[in-house]
Amino acid sequence: MAVHDAYITNSPNWRLIPGSTTVPGSGSGGGSEWSTTKVLGAASDGSGSNAYVRIRELDAGLASAASDTTPFLAGNHTYSGNSFPSTYGSSNARDDDDYGWNYSVLNVKCDWVSLADGGMDATITSFANSIPVGHKVYLLINHEPENDGNPAGAAVWRSGQARAANMIAGFNDPRIDFGICLMSYTWRPASGRTPSDWNPWSQMSAAARQQTIFAPDGYTTVRNVSGTTIDTMVSEFEACFNDALSWGYQRFAISEHSLNNDINAPVSQVVNWWNSDHLPYLRSKNLEYYAYYNSPGPASGTNSKLDTPQELAMFSSFVREYKYG
Numbered sequence: 001m002a003v004h005d006a007y008i009t010n011s012p013n014w015r016l017i018p019g020s021t022t023v024p025g026s027g028s029g030g031g032s033e034w035s036t037t038k039v040l041g042a043a044s045d046g047s048g049s050n051a052y053v054r055i056r057e058l059d060a061g062l063a064s065a066a067s068d069t070t071p072f073l074a075g076n077h078t079y080s081g082n083s084f085p086s087t088y089g090s091s092n093a094r095d096d097d098d099y100g101w102n103y104s105v106l107n108v109k110c111d112w113v114s115l116a117d118g119g120m121d122a123t124i125t126s127f128a129n130s131i132p133v134g135h136k137v138y139l140l141i142n143h144e145p146e147n148d149g150n151p152a153g154a155a156v157w158r159s160g161q162a163r164a165a166n167m168i169a170g171f172n173d174p175r176i177d178f179g180i181c182l183m184s185y186t187w188r189p190a191s192g193r194t195p196s197d198w199n200p201w202s203q204m205s206a207a208a209r210q211q212t213i214f215a216p217d218g219y220t221t222v223r224n225v226s227g228t229t230i231d232t233m234v235s236e237f238e239a240c241f242n243d244a245l246s247w248g249y250q251r252f253a254i255s256e257h258s259l260n261n262d263i264n265a266p267v268s269q270v271v272n273w274w275n276s277d278h279l280p281y282l283r284s285k286n287l288e289y290y291a292y293y294n295s296p297g298p299a300s301g302t303n304s305k306l307d308t309p310q311e312l313a314m315f316s317s318f319v320r321e322y323k324y325g
Contacts, residue, residue, distance in 0.1 A: 037287045038074035038103050039319045042256055044295035052076075052095055058294045058306065065309070066316035073319060075103030077256060077291040084110040086123050087130040088137065097132045105138045105179070105255055105291055112142060112152040115160030124167055131175040138289060139168065140255060143181035144217060146193055154197040162203035169207035177213055177288075181255045184218030187239040195240070201247045213288050214244040215253035219304075220278070221260045227269030230259075233281035241285070251288050258293040258304030271310045279318055 043054035055076050063072035078092045085091040085108065093104040110120050131137050141164050142148070145157045161180055168178040180200070186193045204212065218240070220231035241252060259278065261270055282290055292315070296305040306315050 034074050034103070034322060035325065037282070037322045038289040039322050040075045040077050040103060040105060040289055040291040041073050042077035042105075042291050042293045044293070052078075054294070056099070061306070061312050062316040062319060065312035066320055068316075068320070071100040072316070072323070073101070074289070074323070075101040075105070077105035077107070077293075079107040080109070082109045084108040084120060084123055084127075084141070086126045088127060088132065088135075089130060091127070093137065097135045102134065103136050103138070103289065105140065105289065107140045107143050107181075107255075109142055112145075112156045112160055115141060116152075116156050116163060118163065120164075121167065124164060125171075128168065128171055128173055128176045131173075133175070135175060137176050138179050138213065138215070138253070138255075139164075139176055140179045140181045140215070143255065144183050145198060146183050146186050146191075157198065158200040159203060162200040162208070165200070165208040165212045166203075166205045169205060169211045172207075177211060178208070179213040179215035179253060179255060182216045182240070184216045184236050184240045187243070195243055196247075199247055201249070209248055210250060212249070213251040213253050214241075214249040215255040215288075216240050217256040218254065219256075219258050219260060219293075222263055222265045222270060222273070225263050225265055227261075227265030227273070230273050230277070232277050237281070252285060253288040254282075254290045256291050256293045258295065260304045262303045267308045267310050271314050274311075274314055279314075282318075283321075 041055050041058050043058055055078075056070075059070050059073050063070045066072065076093070076096050078096070080092045088094060088097075091106060091108070093106045096104045110123075114120050127139075142157065142160065145154070165178045165180070168176055182195070182198050183191075185191050186195050186198065201209065216237070218236045220233065220236050223229040223231070237254070244252065259270065259274070292306075294305050296303060296307070306312055
């Protein structure tokens with residue numbers, strides 16, 4: 001069974017150093033321990049929908065590139081549409097445990113007011129109690145609120161996030177952690193947004209402040225056909241994480257990220273950027289988890305599929321660092 005991470009804050013960098021997290025492996029690729037960052041996948045079938053067949057194809061491709069067995073990734077980031085299932089078995093993460101994955105990032109939606117006023121308390125409790133023993137769910141509720149048309153206002157969203165964070169921290173259950181998922185785009189001046197509008201810290205309990213994971217989504221892009229210009233990970237995430245650290249958050253993750261190559265720059269150059277910029281950044285942060293969104297498009301800005309031998313070899317080597325490190 002999993003145990004919660006321990007963290008120290010006297011690191012020379014802002015990053016926090018994890019202690020012991022142990023979840024026994026399962027399935028044909030089991031037996032390993034993800035002692036630090038859990039590397040997960042998310043996948044699209046090309047229409048923008050997440051599809052289990054595609055995530056398993058990615059898992060198999062990475063395992064093959066590493067001459068390893070499946071399940072190879074730590075788990076899957078999946079969605080339950082515009083609903084909040086009352087049990088793990090009725091969620092879109094239900095196949096994760098059956099496949100042998102020990103970790104799920106599960107994205108659910110519900111009414112902002114209902115979450116804030118306690119109308120979802122029973123659902124959250126029921127869901128948490130139903131998670132299989134030995135499995136960990138990182139639960140995101142109403143993620144990327146800045147992009148949802150502000151249905152009830154940022155203050156209501158903050159109240160709902162704090163209520164859920166306080167409840168889940170109160171469970172003290174190793175099967176579930178709560179994550180706050182904002183958009184890294186909100187930190188760009190072009191967004192016109194004020195990031196602190198979406199920070200529920202002031203309403204969170206002491207336990208929630210210690211346990212809740214600050215886990216944004218963010219995406220990088222190859223900017224020219226030669227592949228010599230690219231969005232760096234620092235440019236996409238550093239301001240976001242630095243603000244979260246200044247607010248008081250102690251645990252961090254990236255709920256979804258992809259490197260989009262719609263411009264069809266050479267694969268060798270893209271892999272070079274992974275090795276020189278993206279992977280070193282991820283290694284430096286000691287994230288709780290990192291989920292890569294693997295998509296062939298077709299929408300502009302979504303061609304991020306790892307589908308060449310060079311890309312699969314690069315990323316599988318990164319996964320192995322954390323799976324067996």
